[in-house]
Amino acid sequence: MQILITMQTMDYNHREIEKKWQKYWKDNKTFHVDIDHDKPKFYVLDMFPYPSGAGLHVGHPLGYIASDIFSRYKRHLGFNVLHPMGYDAYGLPAEQYAIQTGTHPAVTTEKNIKRYRQQLDQIGFSYDWDREVQTCDPKYYKWTQWTFIQLFKSWYNKKSNNAESIDALIKTFEREGNRNIEAAASQEEVFTADDWKQMDEKQQQEILMHYRLAYLSDTMVNWCPELGTVLANDEVKDGFSERGGHPVERKRMKQWSLRISAYAQRLLDGLEKIDWFDSLKEVQRNWIGRSEGASVMFSIDGFDETIEVFTTRPDTLWGATFMVLAPEHELLEKITGKDQKEKVEKYIHWAKNRSERDRISEVNKITGEFTGAYGINPVNGEAIPIWVADYVLSGYGTGAIMAVPAHDSRDFKFAMHFDIPIIQVVKQENEEISDPRTWEDSYDARDGLMINSGFITGKAVEEGIKATIEWLEEKELGEGKVNYRLRDAIFSRQRYWGEPFPIYYKEGMPYPLDESELPLELPDVDKYLPTESGEPPLARAKDWQTKEGYPLETNTMPGFAGSSGYYLRYMDPQNDRAYFSKEANTYWKDVDLYLGGDEHGTGHLIYARFWNMFLYDLGLVCEEEPFKKLINQGKIQGRSNFVYRVEGRNQFVSKGLRKEYNTTPLHVDIKLVENDVLDVEAFRQWRPEFADAEFILEDGKYICGWEVEKMSKSKHNVQNPDELIEKYGADTFRCYEMFLGPLETHKPWDTQGIEGVYRFMKKLWRLYHDKENNFLVSEDKPNKDELKVLHNTIKKVRNDIERYSFNTVVSNYMICVNELTDLKCNKRAILEPLTVLLSPYASHMAEELWSLLGHEGSISEVEFPEHNEEFIRENTFAYPVSFNGKMRFKIELPLDVSKDDAEKAVLGDERSEKYMGGKQAKRFIFVPKKIINIVL
RNA sequence: GCGGAUGUGGCGGAACUGGUAGACGCGCUAGACUUAGGAUCUAGUGCCUUCGGGCGUGGGGGUUCGACUCCCUUCAUCCGCACCA
Incomplete structure (x- = not known):
């Protein structure tokens, strides 16, 4: 023990230093911020975590560290930095656990949050914890509920492009x-003022429901029986739930939805003015899925009804030889002929009961039935058969299409399969006309000339589209239209652990609670399961009704409800009279830098933008886009190790020799492996079945194989930050996470590399200390070399942080410390600015050194050093001299050397002779301060 | 199928607007100090080489005095979306 203590005090003692400064920051509220009109604001935000039971692994803090470095850097530059943290506390795992064990999800969540907080604190983040929010806290979700009520009380006016009040x-x-109303609405039946006044309240409410931005409707939903709830589109992957991987079905249910589709165009346009990765913007563009085309009305032979279709290719109307309705299409029942009834009903039944999985896996299976009805092609009056087939989706467009087999590959396959005529209406410029039935596939491209197409024959495709739309509009048979793939967001969950809706029912119609009754707190229930009659868990709550006795809504809100506006609440988190004050919002405005994973590209980041735009329309927030700059941090992958078991034996062969045996690779815990060398004794003790394992070694060692994989328990490659911080300290950990590579790329976690960063930390410490670890800094004047090292580093560090190149900053620190060590420099004039320079990364050590240097208070607000070009400037430049582009040697020349003098010097240099080979230089390229190239 | 990203030593990666490819670190080799080293320090480390030099940024082609960087083409890997009319 005595020895250990001596050893520790001999050198850099991260344990003591980090504990000391973390306490200091906490006690002094160093990172507490308030509105300060004398300083410019800067808002740095992390995507807040769901506090899972497993705690943090090494991948989670990557983004937090980067954002913390940036926050600290901005603070040094004099910004008033808002850097908050909180918890996305509602979520399925805690509820699933509650179902299994009866433990209230709030209990589990609170416990997990404590653990998260402890882990976060160890890393030394500069969060203002006074601003912490938890989405499950009634003080917080009061405003989630409040926003829902505003959505309920609003409609979207397409004329003003604004959300407006339902009362108006x-x-x-x-x-x-x-x-005269142009609204984003689910129904567009026209009525007069008198009609309106004639209606009773219920009828009026039903009409209004079609306009509200939060509305209740019968919709096809993604129903997940295992989870007992519906899921949003972005929560479903390949027919399975994203969380848990349970199968998902389509089901018709009465659900709350948010009319996000009203904002489709603005969500698209907004992307132009924000600084996000193009790849992420592209994901959002695809998700919004704008397509331009026309809606066309087809009348039905023998019926009064018409079928509206959406097409992006109105020019190909003359090639439409049939129509297809989705199995869910409401007209099917009416138009299906007597002879076809049985078959069509059977088909619809089959299609509706087909699981999402089957649909996806059997995309190429061609199915459908003829309805017996005929549609009339508006351009030429021809009757074309109407089919039903599930390759047409009810959720997109109108759920009905005109099929142009010659120019759409799905229609083509369908027509070939059911032997429906195919008419070519577009040809390529020099194409020989052939029978489409002999084609391998349709011709889908948007270029070529129109043929067989009435008045547009001979026109190019784009012209044909324009002319057809004009014609349709003139005849009132259709119109130019923009269609979006973006669907309204289903907002109900049949779950317990979520925000209750501030809604009660009167005569079956929903009404919002009065705002004074918020928050409507989540009630206790006896079990976290649906009732026997299939009602959501809240139906189990006693007295789940208003004072007047009206029943309350039993659904709860989805996960994205609480996370859609949390960045706003951070601006004014304690406010109990408003979501946030006007003053707070006009000061903090928007998030200047947002960091998080790219898995939120189509979920949270769309919902939050929508949420913000809505509040912007209400005049509550001052910026239309909430996240000015966004960076997706890459995932940290695991690096797994393998041992090779000889088949049928308890014998393991080292990697290099495994080819000589028949082996099975087994994951081995990375804790038992160092440098890919297995600790065989530890391995024997790892599991009872390996107790008498035998090993075939190479060079006396057992070498393991390795692979980069997802970090997961089952692969035994999880690296937990706690152990690393205990061993190397938070400063080393912070620097190492950054040193690993560019923030935005995925990269494997290498257990070894951290040693190098730790060595750097110790070397840095030693700059300020003598061999006995006594603090020793000289007051001597710095020399030119030392100043050059410092100022070069200042310049690079600033430049690199500004461009979010967090990894190269660490390299620059290392270079600087190596050079100052070589120069044996321990001068205050150099080390003091260096300390500030290091502070965003090695924050604890910087504080300690700063106080050792004799300063009071925290280093965190000290002005960041600026470089002085004078100290960097050189009088000469070592020009690389190339011959035909190959660098051969360097020549020192004055900075202001002229081209002629440079040429003389180079050609006069004896080293040149060899490369000239007696030839004359054809050209002499001279780029000042860059390069000299001689072309022979 | 559509869209996006990435490809540089044994490994992670540098090279910001075309100008010395491989910074920095890991690992490895040799040496020093040490009872010891998984501590620390020093030197070396892209590949090939007949020691002159040659070859090198997934492959092929192009633009240029000069290309990891720009253009065309091709391959590989990863990630989204996926019957979207």
């Missing part, structure tokens, strides 16, 4: 009906 809409209805 009602006034308009009373005055003039809805004929």
Whole structure:
């Protein structure tokens, strides 16, 4: 023990230093921020975590460290930095655990949050914890509920492109009906003011429901029986739930939805003014899925109804030889002929009961039935058969299409399969016309000339599209239209652990609670399961009704509800009269830098933008886009190790020799391996079955194989930050996570490399200390070399942080410390600025050194050093001299050397003779301060 | 199928607007100090080489005095979306 203590005090003692400064920061509220109009604001945000039971692994803090470094850096530059943290506390795992064990999810969540906080604190983050939010806290979700009520009370006016109040809409209805209203609405039946006044309240409420931005409707939902709830589109992957991987079915249910589709165009346009990765913007563009085309009305032979279709290729109308309706299409029942009824009903039944998985896996299976009805092609009056087939989706467009087999590959396959005529209407410029039935596939491209197409024959495709739309609009048979793939967000979950809706029911119609009754707190229940009759868990709550006795909504809100506006609440987290004050919002405005994983590209990041835009329309927030700059940090992958078991034996062969045996690779815990060398004794003790394992070694060692994989328990490659921080300290850990590689790329975690960074830390410490670890800094004037090292480093570090190149900053620190060590420099004039320079990364050590240097208070607000070009400037430059582009030697020349003098010097240099080979230089390339190239 | 990203030593990666490819670190080799070293320090380390030099940034082609960087083409890996009319 005595020896250990001596050893520790001999050198850099991260344990003591880090504990000391973490306490200091906490006691002094060093990172507490308030509005300060004398300073410019800067808002750095991390995507807040769901506190899972497993705690943090090495991959989680990567983004937090980067954002912390940036926050600290900005603080040094004099910004008032808002850098908060909180928890996305509602979530399925705690609820699943509650179902299994009866433990209230709040208990589990609280426990996990404590653990998260402890782990986060160890890393030394500069969060303002006074601003912490938890989405499951009634003080927080009061405002989630409040926003829902605002959505309920709003509609989207397409004329003003704004969310507006339902009360005002009602006034308009009373005055003039809805004929002049252009709304993003689910139904567009026209009524007059008189009609409106004739309706009873229920009817009026039903009409209004079609306009509300939060509305209740019968929708096809992704139902997950295992989880007992519906899921949003982005929560479903390949027909399985994203969380848990359970199968998902389509089901018709009454659900709350948010009319996010009203904002599709603005969500698309907004991408232009924000600084995000193009790849992420592209993901959002795809998700919004804008396509331009036309809606065309087809009348039905023998019926009054019409079928509306959406097409991006109205030019190919003359090639439409049949129509297809989705199995869910409402007209099917009406138009199906007597003779076809049985078959069509059977088909619809089959299609509706087909699981999502089957649909996906059997994409190439061609199925469908003829309905017996005919649609009339508006351009030429021809009757074309109407089919039903599930390759047409009810959720997109109108759920009905015109099929142009010659120019759409799905229609082509369908027509070939069912022997429906195919008419070519577009040809390539020099194409010989052939029978489409002999083609391998349709011709889908948007270029070529129109043929067989009435008045557009001979036109190019794009012109044909334009002309057809004009014609359709003139005849009132259709119109140009933009369609979006983005669907309204289903907002109900049949779950317990979520925000209750501030909604009660009167005569079956939903009404919002009065705002004074918020928050509507989550009630206790006896079990976290649905009721026997299939009602959501909240139906089990006693007295789940208003004071007046009206029943309350039993669904709860989805995970993305609480996370859609949390960045706003951080601006003014204690406010109990408003979501946030006007003052706070006009000061903090928006997030300047947002860091998080790219898995939120189509979920959270779309919902949050929508949420923000809505509040912007209400005039509550001052910026339309909430996240000015966004960086997706890459995932840290695991590096797994393998041992090779000889088949049928308890014998393991080292990697290099495994080819000589028949082996099976087994994951081995990375804790038992160092440098890919297995600790065979530890391995024997790892598991009873390996107790008498035998080993075939190479060079006396057992070498393991390795592979980069996802970090997971089952692969035994999880690296937990706690152990690393205990061993190397938070500063080393912070630097190493950054040193690993560029922030945005995925990279494997290498257990070894951290040693190198730790060595750097100790070397840095030693700059300020003598051999006995006594603090020793000289007051001598720095020399030129020392100043050059310092100022070069300042320049590079600033430049690299500014461009988010967090990894190269660490390299620059290392170079600087290596050079100062070589120069044996321990001068205050150099080390003091260096300490500040290091502070964003090695924050604890910087504080300690700063106080050892004799300063009071925290280093965190000390001005960041600026480089002085004078100290960097050189009088000469060592020009690399190339011959035909190959660098051969260097020549020192004055900085202001002229081209002629340079040429003389180079050609006069004896080293040149060899490379000239007696030839004349054809050209002499001279780029000042870059390079000299001689072309022979 | 569509879209996106990535490809540089044994490994992680540097090279910011075309200008010395391989910074920095790991690992490895040799040496020093040491009872010892998984501590520390020093030197070396892209590949090939007849020691002159040659070859090198996934492959092929192009632009250029000069290409990891720009253009075309091709391959590989990873990640999204996926019957979207």
